[in-house]
Amino acid sequence: MTSTATVARAPVFLDGLDDPIRGALALLRGDGVGEAAVLLMQDVLARHGSRMTPRTMHALARHAKSAARAGDAAVRAERIRAITTPAAQWYAAAMLESAGDFQAAAEALDAMDDVSWGEERALRLEALARNRLCAGHVAQVWLPLRYAAQSARTRQTLVSLDRLLTQARQSAEPSVKATRRIAVLGGGVLDFWAGLLRPALFGYGIGCEVLTGEYDQYQQEILDPASPLAKFRPEIVVLAVNWRSLGLSDETADPANTVRSLIDGMTALWRTCQQRYGAAVIQMNFEIPEVDPLGRLSAASPGGRARVIQRLNLELWDVAQQAGVAVLDVEHLAAATGKRSWSDPGMWIAAKQYPAADAVPQLTRSLAALVRAVCGLTSKCAVLDLDGTLWGGVIGEDGLHGIRLGGDAEGEAYSAFHQYLLGLRRRGIPLAVCSKNNEEDALSVFRQHPETVLKEDDFAVLLANWEPKPDNLRTIAAMLNIGLDSLVFLDDNPVERNLVRRELPEVEVPELPDDPARYAEALHATYLFESLSLTDEDRRRADAYRENAQRTELAAGSTNLDDYLVSLRMKVDLRPFDEANLPRIVQLINKTNQFSVTTRRTTAGEVTAWMRDPAYYTQFMRLQDRFGDSGLTGVMIAVREGETLRIVNWLMSCRVLGRRIENLMLASLMRHARRAGAAAVIGEYLPTAKNGQTADLFDRFGFERIEERQDGGRLYRAAVPAEDEPVTWCEVTDTAAAR
């Protein structure tokens, strides 16, 4: 038992410690029951409880658990709850949980100040989800669980979240944006981290089943048609081979050939995965180990291990791009984590763990982001608050010369963030503003501030007003014609962030740190804009969104659609698929969700096969008008089946909708059908959560419904018309029909 005398002297002693709360717990050992102990805890929680480290949180939870066993935990918890610091709330919630009052525990956790982030935030949200589950409110478990998975920084917490997710799924299924069967194959004991893809993906709102391969058996698993992999029917295969499996010596005699044969080995496996399973492939590239007998000369010597791996990684980017395989940049992740933290030589030797436990969340998060990109769910737009996010201070109060932007160190931090955002815009992520401000105040910065990097024209939509932010976010999504779940909202104010999360859980709302110098890093680390490739269309896209806003204005001034379309002076180019446009075609097929009749995803290999197969009709569409070039924004694929041509895929980017381009695309197919002597065209509609706007597309074109399935899917048929309808409202070039 802790004596009252010890406890009475404790505060002075504790104040000198780095972590007074853990100091108090050590002093009390298991005792949290006696009056003196309770008083000490109250004192230390009140005076030192505004910040907690994850270790403090674990220690508090454990102590609360043993203290709660002594009975009347509820009464003591109420006394602790009267102290408003986060640590006291956390401690009280843990006591309530141990006493079985999950409802009250959940309330305490929900009411905690939400200024924490990273691991602390993950622990709080995990506890919230757990208590809600125990209290029987399974419907309210998913969001905290998802946010916890986004914030988790330790493997331990991911393991707990994985358990909790599994447990919750026994009573209900969460709604997710996609589900995938993912096989993780390669070297090392993959069980150590592969299952943690489940919580990591859930953090992005994606469900999955994971199959983990045996240690270094990936070649056999892929090639053997009777392996568990074949039964699993993977939709995504992750090849997680680490540098040790490459078998490189310190100096390789014939580096060019060695790299070639390693690449050949990998591409052969990719092909099997793509062809046999129709799976998308994610290949991890290779860490250049820090420790090498050649030292820095390992990179200088032609056959040095570091140089060979560099060469291999470089080659891998190109080969993978051609093959439609996504590369996970492990070398970059290892460097970003710090190579001494990324791997643990002892754990490799003793247990074949790679990477180190502490690096697992990094790996699973970035892999999950790449899976998200493979699913076509990459976020599309960055929406920014202004005061405190794009500059220091408040423009409405401090004025144009009072805000911090450029100039001093704080201002330079905001300028650097502008630069990063401008980079996002250049690669095709449109920027928008959603801020509580007078519009003229907001505009004055982008028009007149001498140090602003971002200008008015850099924003696709700029909403500075006094409407609630969720309303403005809805408007932005509608104006850009993208889903709310494609928006990323950045705001320095945690209250606004939580408001948006509560009202619009679809919108991604990353945590931002206090320090503006770290905004870009925080945004980067969410990997929300991770995408598979970068095409010229991407680089133009942010402009395209602006041009669309201009078109909307023109439309408002036109009295009817025909006049409007004519006034756009459109030029439409319909062409058969070719090598040069292959990456963009694959990208468009894999990410289009709204105007898409079947939403069948594909690979570069499959598209190449269609290009060469005479039974296939392929068409892509390019569009230009007086405001700009929209680029390659439409794709149609059909296959000859006897007397008919069946439409396999038909999709258009949402930024060219409402301009009757679909009429032109279908007319080209009909022309082709007529030339090829087909009697009819078969259309197919497969419903998804997002393609409702094409549900009656074939009906509108006069197709006849010939089959309606339970799942809402339909088959249509239309006879091939004897001649084309004249097009008066734009200029069309069609070289696709003749193929």
Added chain:
Amino acid sequence: MSAASEHSGAMNSTDQRLRAVFREFFNDDSIELQDGMTFSDIRGWDSLAHMNLINALEAEFGLKFGVRELMKMKSVGAIRQVLTAKASAA
């Protein structure tokens, strides 16, 4: 459940934390640790769970184990010994 057994004073702080890690890890609050216990004595303690347990211990005690220690840590007694040795060395 008696409060007395919780606070008997016979266990030192390392023992208590070790037991707490085991109880949390195997999700069983009735676990009492004895030095002779090995993989077969606790349900779910297999080789993968063992690495997870080691990972949990590293997190709880804020330390990293070396290969010699990893080799030794195959029973509760051995784990306790390694932890105690590390704690007194620190």
